[in-house]
Amino acid sequence: MAHRLLVRRLWTLSAKDVRCLPASATSSSSSSSFSTSLQTAPTRVSFLSPPRTLARSLPHASRREVSFNVQDHEDFTDRVIKNELPVLVDFHAQWCGPCKILGPRLEKAVAKQKGRVAMAKVDIDDHTDLAIEYGVRPR
Helix, strand or coil: CHHHHHHHHHHCCCCCCCCCCCCCCCCCCCHHHHHHHHHCCCCCCCCCCCCHHHHHHCCCCCCCCCEEECCCHHHHHHHHHCCCCCEEEEEECCCCHHHHHHHHHHHHHHHHCCCCCEEEEEECCCCHHHHHHCCCCCC
16 A cells, blocks of 8 residues: 555656756757766756655654554553553454454554554464463454
């Protein structure tokens, strides 16, 4: 999805967003004048760096993370149990099909809350102790 949006942005660049190299004063079509005009250009054109208008049009990520991955039991206690915000905990596994469908939907729902709710992601294969403690069973 992100690749598709990036490609769409690149295709819709207008001529004013792309800086053109200056043409030589003598408009001869020889390759030497073309290479000279390329060498004397004050700035290089790079299609990999976005134009200024693209950077302004993309949403800025907030400094506060809405969702995070739990690293260990202590991290779970600090960031979930002791958190002043309500925290939605997503117990998931890499091999779980429904988890792959539900995860992005949960992230989207939490993002709509605009910082009023946090989301913790716990991989039950990595943190079996947390899964057992909270009664998570694979289906």
